Amino acid sequence: MSASLARFGLAVGHATDEAGATGCTVIRGVTAAHRAACAVVGRATGSRELALLEPGHLVERVDAILLSGGSAYGLDAAAGVMRWMEARGRGFPVGGGVVPIVPAAVLFDLAPLGRFDARPTAAMAEAACEGAVSEAIAEGAVGAGAGLTVGKILGKPGAMKGGFGLAVREEGGHAAAAMVAVNAFGDVRDGQARIIAGARRPDGSFADTERVLAAGGPERAFGGAAAPNTTLAVVAVDAAYTRLELQQVARAATAAFHRRLGPAGSSFDGDIIFALSPMEGPQAPLAQAEMLAVAALEEAIERAVRLARGRDGVPGLGD
Numbered sequence: 001m002s003a004s005l006a007r008f009g010l011a012v013g014h015a016t017d018e019a020g021a022t023g024c025t026v027i028r029g030v031t032a033a034h035r036a037a038c039a040v041v042g043r044a045t046g047s048r049e050l051a052l053l054e055p056g057h058l059v060e061r062v063d064a065i066l067l068s069g070g071s072a073y074g075l076d077a078a079a080g081v082m083r084w085m086e087a088r089g090r091g092f093p094v095g096g097g098v099v100p101i102v103p104a105a106v107l108f109d110l111a112p113l114g115r116f117d118a119r120p121t122a123a124m125a126e127a128a129c130e131g132a133v134s135e136a137i138a139e140g141a142v143g144a145g146a147g148l149t150v151g152k153i154l155g156k157p158g159a160m161k162g163g164f165g166l167a168v169r170e171e172g173g174h175a176a177a178a179m180v181a182v183n184a185f186g187d188v189r190d191g192q193a194r195i196i197a198g199a200r201r202p203d204g205s206f207a208d209t210e211r212v213l214a215a216g217g218p219e220r221a222f223g224g225a226a227a228p229n230t231t232l233a234v235v236a237v238d239a240a241y242t243r244l245e246l247q248q249v250a251r252a253a254t255a256a257f258h259r260r261l262g263p264a265g266s267s268f269d270g271d272i273i274f275a276l277s278p279m280e281g282p283q284a285p286l287a288q289a290e291m292l293a294v295a296a297l298e299e300a301i302e303r304a305v306r307l308a309r310g311r312d313g314v315p316g317l318g319d
Helices: 069-089 122-130 209-214 241-259 286-306
Strands: 009-018 021-029 035-041 064-068 092-094 096-098 105-106 163-171 174-182 187-188 195-197 230-237 272-278
Touching: 009 122, 021 069, 021 122, 021 174, 035 241, 064 230, 069 096, 069 122, 092 163, 096 286, 122 230, 163 209, 163 286, 187 286, 195 286, 209 230, 230 241, 230 286, 241 272, 241 286
Parallel strands: 064 105, 230 272
Antiparallel strands: 009 021, 021 064, 035 272, 092 096, 163 174, 174 230, 187 195
């Protein structure tokens, strides 16, 4: 059972196209907006509204974060989140109404599993908002994690199933939560740096993607460098920070990617980490928030693959 997000004022909702092997996940405030920032790690990103997360931008609040499959097509799903928010009067106030602020990022899950023409829709994202909960949150091959894979350097026959994971780390009176959709080009490692999910040789042993790349090995990942990759994460803290401080939390959390994903932030990945905090609330040392966010994200990455069940010939640790 996943941890509770109640203390962060957050809820998570999934919408899954099981047949098409795609989906989306919405992380939204239960009743209020949050302050947000981000760190762009990869070099093959697909995103929406990232510029407004930079320190100094006019808009301080976000109403939700959307993680979506469907590559760039999946960005259209953000309209459903806006529709749900507007109907409840939630958004940046302007003359005559509100404009919901919904940054989004996408995962390339087109066709490795399911169908190429299956993409998350605005209706799916709206349903994810409506069904969002703070406890008993589903993990594994659900929502944005539905069609994800890891370890793709040797092609689909050697890959394993990725998914969505969630973890909370509490210490010293404060806590951080991490939500992540793992669709890595490379392998996933545990806390002892052992590969637990990744590219497999025909005999079932792990190839070790980083070693294969360092030796000038193949990049056959599902047919080429434009492979179905990207890991997206949202870390949340229970203390209030400025946007500049939140940006530091997001940047610090990239350590979890580099410890648990091999490689992370490659030319073939669109890795992004969002960071959220309440608009107002208690204060806590920034370094504490950074370390808690790293620890939570490391655990969430591992849970994402450990709980993902296989499909379409791609095995998962959740089986």
